[in-house]
Structure formats: C-alpha cells, structure tokens
Amino acid sequence: MSMIAAACRSIMITVSGTSYTIEEHTQALEPFPLDSQLTTGVMILKWLLWCVYLGLRLSSLPGLNCHNCPAPWSAWLMFLAEVFALLPPFLSQLDLSLYIVYGDRSWRRARLCLAGDAAPTIDVFVTCCGEDVDLVMNTVEAAASQDYPSDRYRVFVLDDAGSTLLERAVAAYRSDLVTKIAKPEIIYLSRQRSQETPKYFKAGNLQFGLSESANSGFQSEFIAALDADAIAERDWLRRSVPHLLLDGKLALVNSTQPRMMYSNRVRPHPTAGLMQYAITSAQVAATAQDM
Structure with a gap:
C-alpha cells in the first residue's frame, strides 16, 4: 500500500552522551483498496444471507423430543459441527467487514528515519x-x-x-x-x-x-x-x-x-x-x- 507524506519534523535526542537526529514523517494512508459502496453493499448482503441460511438451517432441525424422527440428536450434532467449522472464517470476515463499514479512515502514523552521520x-x-x-x-x-x-x-x-x-x-x-x-x-x-x-x-x-x-x-x-x-x-x-x-x-x-x-x-x-x-x-x- 502506498503512502502520502503529510508532514516532517526533526527530533533531537541524546543517548549515553551522544546526540542523534531523527526525522519523523507523518503520513496518512491512502484509501483502503476495498473502500467502495459496492464492497460495502456486498458485505451487508453477505451477512444477511448468512443469517437467513442459519435461520433456515435451524428451523429445519427436528425437535429433540421428536418420536417420529430417527436419531434427532444426530442432526443437531451435525449442525453444531457445521457451526464450529465455519467459526474461524466467520470471525476473520467479521473483522474485515467491521473495518470496511465502520473503520476510521483518519488514522495517521509516523515513520522514523535516523539522519546524519551520528549513529x-x-x-x-x-x-x-x-x-x-x-x-x-x-x-x-x-x-x-x-x-x-x-x-x-x-x-x-x-x-x-x-x-x-x-x-x-x-x-x-x-x-x-x-x-x-x-x-x-x-x-x-x-x-x-x-x-x-x-x-x-x-x-x-x-x-x-x-x-x-x-x-x-x-x-x-x-x-x-x-x-x-x-x-x-x-x-x-x-x-x-x-x-x-x-x-x-x-x-x-x-x-x-x-x-x-x-x-x-x-x-x-x-x-x-x-x-x-x-x-x-x-x-x-x-x-x-x-x-
């Protein structure tokens, strides 16, 4: 990701009797590559479909006290196994989605560089x-x-x-x-x-x-x-x-x-x-x- 320089200042510091000059370049990140209304819309649609799928999947499960269903507990075990298998990618996608929708774009950071021959x-x-x-x-x-x-x-x-x-x-x-x-x-x-x-x-x-x-x-x-x-x-x-x-x-x-x-x-x-x-x-x- 490329950067855009915003400001520069020099810092003088003395360590163990030796003076050093450090240049501090404050830079702002360029727009995130996934920043767009289309991406945001796709993310929201993805989570809506995810919730709909879970709702339909859950509603299709038999009750545990169903006497006419063969081994109803096995269907619930499969459902829990499916949920646990999808948990890692779920958390990963959740982190990315939250940043795309609610991330702070005004964040800035400083890059440091030792200047001069004193090193x-x-x-x-x-x-x-x-x-x-x-x-x-x-x-x-x-x-x-x-x-x-x-x-x-x-x-x-x-x-x-x-x-x-x-x-x-x-x-x-x-x-x-x-x-x-x-x-x-x-x-x-x-x-x-x-x-x-x-x-x-x-x-x-x-x-x-x-x-x-x-x-x-x-x-x-x-x-x-x-x-x-x-x-x-x-x-x-x-x-x-x-x-x-x-x-x-x-x-x-x-x-x-x-x-x-x-x-x-x-x-x-x-x-x-x-x-x-x-x-x-x-x-x-x-x-x-x-x-």
Whole structure:
C-alpha cells in the first residue's frame, strides 16, 4: 500500500552522551483498496444471507423430543459441527467487514528515519546453514550496502555449515571492497561443534555470534539479524534504530515486510511474517551469561 507524506519534523535526542537526529514523517494512508459502496453493499448482503441460511438451517432441525424422527440428536450434532467449522472464517470476515463499514479512515502514523552521520554501533548477523552461496552473498552484499555510516556497523556471516566455498566468497568480496568505496567490516565465522555439545540450530548460531561480538573488543550497542535469503533495503537500519533510541525500554524492533525482499520469491507476500529484528546487545549479553 502506498503512502502520502503529510508532514516532517526533526527530533533531537541524546543517548549515553551522544546526540542523534531523527526525522519523523507523518503520513496518512491512502484509501483502503476495498473502500467502495459496492464492497460495502456486498458485505451487508453477505451477512444477511448468512443469517437467513442459519435461520433456515435451524428451523429445519427436528425437535429433540421428536418420536417420529430417527436419531434427532444426530442432526443437531451435525449442525453444531457445521457451526464450529465455519467459526474461524466467520470471525476473520467479521473483522474485515467491521473495518470496511465502520473503520476510521483518519488514522495517521509516523515513520522514523535516523539522519546524519551520528549513529549507534550495530552488528548485523547473517545466519546461514548450507544455503546456496550466491543466495547468501546477495544478502551479505545488501547488508554491507546499507545507507549507514560504514564505520558504525559490522556484518557477521554466521555459517553453521562451515562451507569453504562461502568462506572464500566472503573473503573475495571483502578484498574487492578494499579497492572500492568504504564498506563495513565483514567477518566470516563458523562455530566448532561436537556431539557432546548441543548445537540448538539457529538459536545456537545466534548465541555463538553474540559471544563472538561481545569478545571482539568492540561491543556494538545493537544487534540486527537477517535470514540467509533476506535482502534488506538500504534504509533498513536507519528506519529501525530510531525506535530503539526513542524508547529506552524497547528491546526488539520488527520492520515491515516491504523493508526487505526474498531471493526465493518474486514478490513479498503482504501478510507474511516479519523476519528481521534488532535487539539491545547489553540485554542479550546478560541473557547469554545466564544460560
């Protein structure tokens, strides 16, 4: 759904002695795609037909004390089963219908964006385990091409499969960047596992990345994570960080689906789950020590 910009203002905030500038764009949603008199009429007609059907269905049921009807209770059980089977889509359609008929169209929301070169430090984790090298490298290149000060974030490639090809691809891409424009530091890591030590799959891979980040001598203020096939848009970090800066109690931020594309999809699904997040590394490090 496209948006229409309505207003813009700058917010100055100081966190841990560092001043940041955040741009707030207040935007209004365009008309809902289903906003029309025809749609409203169809919704009302649908619910009228639904009520008529239930009324007719109920009136056709035999009484429980009907002595001339074979097993009248079985007809009531079938009716109840039908009602319970239709309950989930009923509630879903009810929510949509109420918004179309009575929804507030004046709702507005603010979009935040970190402005300038003053930015908190971030470690971006790209987790992978046996995916195609080209697929992972597309994600790494997108993570390393963020519209964010290159000296304020690093990219960690956390390879749970220990792929030699991927390690070489990361090294080649890193050396190629040296001769070009400034890019963030790109680090390839693969944890050593044994049969005696539980691996905990992706959670263990992230835990390994957190430990390596904390022990690198440069502990970032925030941690961000991407799946192997999640290609982040260039403003992903600038859009996510302001929410964490403005609310000191906030520990996790999910960005909307359009903030990223997927290598195995032609078009992002509008209702798909959110795949990337940012969390305060201080809280994660404290959690890691307790585990």
